[in-house]
Amino acid sequence: MSFFTPNVTVSNPIPQEVKIYYSKNFAIISICFLSVFVGIGVFWLTTGQLILGGIVCLVGLCSIFLKTRSLLNNKPQIIINTIGVETSTTPFYKWAEISDERVSGKYTGRGARPMLEYTYPGGKELIKLEPLNIRPQDLDILLKYYRKPWEFRGI
Numbered sequence: 001m002s003f004f005t006p007n008v009t010v011s012n013p014i015p016q017e018v019k020i021y022y023s024k025n026f027a028i029i030s031i032c033f034l035s036v037f038v039g040i041g042v043f044w045l046t047t048g049q050l051i052l053g054g055i056v057c058l059v060g061l062c063s064i065f066l067k068t069r070s071l072l073n074n075k076p077q078i079i080i081n082t083i084g085v086e087t088s089t090t091p092f093y094k095w096a097e098i099s100d101e102r103v104s105g106k107y108t109g110r111g112a113r114p115m116l117e118y119t120y121p122g123g124k125e126l127i128k129l130e131p132l133n134i135r136p137q138d139l140d141i142l143l144k145y146y147r148k149p150w151e152f153r154g155i
Contacts, residue, residue: 027071
């Protein structure tokens with residue numbers, strides 16, 4: 001009696017191109033949290049604390065407006081493939097034109113926030129990763145893979 005094992009083919013789990021968008025869940029949770037602040041501001045307005053209530057309502061409504069814009073934005077914020085990188089604020093650059101690409105933690109007031117940073121001809125790009133639908137660890141793996149796919153061994 002002999003045992004046969006079928007040929008197993010493992011395909012590459014990383015696609016040819018990855019498009020990263022604003023996280024809809026992050027925006028919805030932020031809008032709900034900010035709605036509580038607007039409610040507190042309205043309560044203060046009705047109890048006679050006009051200045052404090054007005055400031056809280058104004059800041060809350062402006063923040064809700066910005067989060068709603070990101071919720072309705074269906075354009076990719078980052079596009080990465082084996083040829084290069086494009087973001088919402090910079091045009092497409094090939095890997096040969098890009099240097100020092102990495103996911104880092106930049107201090108922005110309250111502590112380190114994950115950011116994608118790279119240098120391109122004519123400037124440096126910094127993109128916050130918190131409102132996007134990718135974890136910083138996953139983006140770091142994608143950067144390593146797409147930069148040199150022939151050397152990629154995983155993490």
